[in-house]
Amino acid sequence: MMTDRDNDENAPNARSKSSPNAGEAKQRQRVLGERLREMFEDVVNEPIPDDFLKLLEQADEKAANTDDKSE
Amino acid sequence: MVTPETDLQSDEAEFKSELVALIPHLRAFARSLCRNVATAEDIAQEAVMKAWSSRKQYTRGTNLKAWTFMILRNHFYSLKRRDWRQADWDQEHAERTLVSPSSQEDTLRIDELRRAMNRLPDEQREALILIGGGGMSYEEAAEICECAVGTVKSRVSRARKALETILETGDFSSEDDGVAAHDAMAQIMTDADRIARGSAD
Numbered sequence: 001m002m003t004d005r006d007n008d009e010n011a012p013n014a015r016s017k018s019s020p021n022a023g024e025a026k027q028r029q030r031v032l033g034e035r036l037r038e039m040f041e042d043v044v045n046e047p048i049p050d051d052f053l054k055l056l057e058q059a060d061e062k063a064a065n066t067d068d069k070s071e
Numbered sequence: 072m073v074t075p076e077t078d079l080q081s082d083e084a085e086f087k088s089e090l091v092a093l094i095p096h097l098r099a100f101a102r103s104l105c106r107n108v109a110t111a112e113d114i115a116q117e118a119v120m121k122a123w124s125s126r127k128q129y130t131r132g133t134n135l136k137a138w139t140f141m142i143l144r145n146h147f148y149s150l151k152r153r154d155w156r157q158a159d160w161d162q163e164h165a166e167r168t169l170v171s172p173s174s175q176e177d178t179l180r181i182d183e184l185r186r187a188m189n190r191l192p193d194e195q196r197e198a199l200i201l202i203g204g205g206g207m208s209y210e211e212a213a214e215i216c217e218c219a220v221g222t223v224k225s226r227v228s229r230a231r232k233a234l235e236t237i238l239e240t241g242d243f244s245s246e247d248d249g250v251a252a253h254d255a256m257a258q259i260m261t262d263a264d265r266i267a268r269g270s271a272d
Contacts, residue, residue: 028235033203035184040204042181043099052094052116056087059123 086126089135094119096136096205097143103200104147106185114150118143137207137214144197144215179238187237191230198226199234 094115101115102108122129122139129138188196194216201212202223209227213220 025235028238029231031179032184032231032234032238035179035181036199036203037206039181039184040099040103040200040206043102044095046095046098048091048094048098049112051112052119053091055116055120056091056123059120060087 082131083126086129086135087123090119090122090126090139093136093139097139100140100143100200100205101147103188103204104144104197106189114143114147118146121146134211134214137211140201140205140207140211140215141217148193183238184234187234190237191233195226195230195233198223199230202227203231 097118098112098115101111101118105111105114118139121142125142129135188199191199197216198212201207201215202209207215209220209223212223216223
């Protein structure tokens, strides 16, 4: 079975289409894309710190109080 | 029967739950923009509070994610502009270590990537983060950065090329100079030591 990596480095038809450097560049960009995604997703997957939810709760209470007063 | 008041309340509850759902993404965006973890966390919190307090300006049915990301982005840049302690923003100075060029595929580490990204101009970095990291569409990124879709595309493309060069050459700014300077200083000290000993004899 042929993976993208094999294709970039060894496949003759890849070489005829583009230079070996272009294949390498494509490979680099693929790795770059994966890492970028990983960098972002690592943080997305962290649990939300309690501070955030507390802040929103406080803001909620404050808003409720102001609404009461204004009405 | 639904009164306008309960309508408003359910709107707010809906807004809030959507906002809470976006918190992980806002944190990730802040962390990508600003490598100081504590500062990034503050920025994300402040962005969430800003979004909450300006919720009446949000048009229902429009893209809340793009809207909140735009708030975070604007907040980040206003703080960055205001803060004269640039070191807080450009963590590369504090975190620089010797890195060999990552010529082998799959050896790119996230810390390397982060440092390389710090070398990019702001507008290229943010475009790459939004598209490549956050998986946003070009249209969403354009909305967030308040620029044309074509501009986002060209920024992403330039960012990718620049990153490739940085990673290929291992050129993390004056890192090598730092090492060279360190070596030179060590050499001077050795020389001075030898001369001092020589003259003492």
